[in-house]
Amino acid sequence: MPSHxxxxxxxxxxxxxxxxxxxxALMKEAFRSLSLGEAVVPLRVNLPQPAQNAQTLFMPxxxxxxxxxxxxxxxxxxxNPARDLPLIHGLMLVMDGNNGQPLALLDAEYLTALRTGAASGLATDLLAKKEASVLAIFGTGAQARTQVEGVAAVRSLQKVLVFGRNRKNTEAFCNDIYTxxxxxxxxxxxxxxLLEADIVCTATTSNVPVFEHHHLKKGVxxxxxxxxxxxTREIPxxxxxxxxxxxxxRTAAAAEAGDIVLPMKEGxxxxxxxFIEIGEIVAGIKQGRCSEDEITVFKSVGNAAQxxxxxxYLVKKAQKYDLGVNLA
Ligand SMILES: NC(=O)c1ccc[n+]([C@@H]2O[C@H](COP(=O)([O-])OP(=O)(O)OC[C@H]3O[C@@H](n4cnc5c(N)ncnc54)[C@H](O)[C@@H]3O)[C@@H](O)[C@H]2O)c1
Structure with a gap:
């Protein structure tokens, strides 16, 4: 594929x-580069559409x-979920970082789910106990699926405990995960x-905590x-x-994550x-888990570097394997 x-x-x-x-592996480098100040990622622009009960994020x-x-x-x-449509749709534009030439357009619905699951996979690898084998998942939507896959890529899971709200969706989710x-x-x-779980993933649209603190296992x-x-918040x-x-x-979490903003407001x-950035742990600047009993939380809002x-990576792979459709 020619570069243009x-x-x-x-x-x-x-x-x-x-x-x-x-x-x-790509998340490791993205977060390292973000925390070392190499990646340039301004706070995203958030375009509200209250009449549509929606918002659009622009992430450069x-x-x-x-x-x-x-x-x-x-x-x-x-x-959208009530209309049987995905909550999230997206497109990603990629340009050459050396000369600005447009290189690719990607559907970003699965891209978002993949990188969000991968970030949790990386965090789990860095922070969860090595012998962790039971995962609890809250939510049964698009992100929940890749959360399980991300964690399963770094720990030998024996069982996934599924906390769903709707029986039909929860059963379909369990079948998908098993397949x-x-x-x-x-x-x-x-x-x-929940007391059984060594690792917990929350992937819901909830406005209130989805579990109670006293139901957590030590060292989770x-x-x-x-x-x-x-x-919005999910964690007590x-x-x-x-x-x-x-x-x-840090800047995005303090501005956007209700899980951080609300307990701060509550004193x-x-x-x-x-707060530690995950990239600081990757870079060896900060330490991850310090004891067996410590509870660790990775709170992500999502970052364009991911x-x-x-x-x-896909654009480079496409050059080798002729992937995608050539538009120009
Ligand atoms: N951190 C990130 O990088 C990142 C990336 C993408 C999406 N998200 C966010 O993740 C969340 C889930 O996204 P999705 O695409 O999976 O959505 P989805 O609509 O596919 O799934 C949402 C799930 O949450 C459940 N849920 C909703 N309210 C709940 C409540 N009060 N208690 C328990 N469960 C509840 C629903 O039943 C459903 O299973 C959204 O808030 C989305 O904005 C975060």
Whole structure:
């Protein structure tokens, strides 16, 4: 493919061309580069559409390590699941980071789910106990699926406890997980079954905590991906108060994550809480888990460096394997 060609990558091509372990390795470099100040990722522009119960995020990024520039536009229409449509749609534009030439356009619906699962996979690898074998998942939507895949890529899971709200969706989710990963699932009947879990992932659109702090096991690791607005939360304030909290990007977490913003407002985290960035752990600047009993939380709101890391990897792979459709 000549360098000036412009390609389109459908969801199917993204899904078939980048594996979860590959995406986790890409997250490592993306977050390292973000925390060392190499990647340029301004706070995303958030376009509200209250009448549509929706918002659209515009996420620009320059990733020198990938020699790429990118912009992801992602729509979040909260009434979509009730219409049997995905909550999130997106497109990602990739330009050459050295000369600005347009290189590719990607469907970003699966790209988003893949990199979000991969970020939790990386965080789990860095923070969860090595012997962790039971995962609890809250939510049964698009992100929940890749959360399980991300965690399963880094730990030998014996069982996934599924906390769903709707029986039909929860059963379909369990079937999908078993087909894709071969891991046994259990639909949870009682909230205190959470005590079995070594790792917890929350991937819901909830505005209130989805579990109670006293149902957590000692030494548990939590990946919280659902809360992306200052008014949404999934994790109890008490959990954040006692846990080691690791974020994707400090400025974004403090501005966007209700799981951080709300307990701060409630005075649970002090005036100037110190959060670690996951890239600082990757770079060896900060330490991850310090004891067997410590609770660790990875709170992500999503970062364009993650999207561009995967997208530019795919663009390079496409040159070798002639993937996608040539548009110019
Ligand atoms: N951190 C990131 O990088 C990142 C990336 C993409 C999406 N997200 C966020 O993740 C969340 C989930 O996205 P999705 O694409 O999976 O959505 P989805 O609509 O496919 O799934 C949402 C799930 O949440 C469940 N849910 C909703 N309210 C709940 C509640 N009160 N208690 C328990 N479960 C509840 C629903 O039943 C459903 O299973 C959204 O808030 C989205 O914005 C975060």
């Amino acid at each position: 060609s412009f390609r389109y990558f459908s969801r199917q091509v993204v899904e078939e061309s980048v594996t979860m372990p590959e995406a986790i 990024v320059f990733l020198p390590s990938a020699e790429a520039l990118g912009l992801k536009m992602v729509t979040i229409f909260r009434d 894709k990963t071969g891991i046994k699932t259990e639909i949870v009947q009682q909230p205190d079954q 690791h939590i990946n919280g991906v659902g809360s992306y607005r200052p008014d 304030g008490l959990t954040l108060q006692v846990a080691k909290v690791v974020v994707d990007q 649970l985290l002090g005036n100037d809480p110190i 999207d561009l890391a995967v997208a530019s």
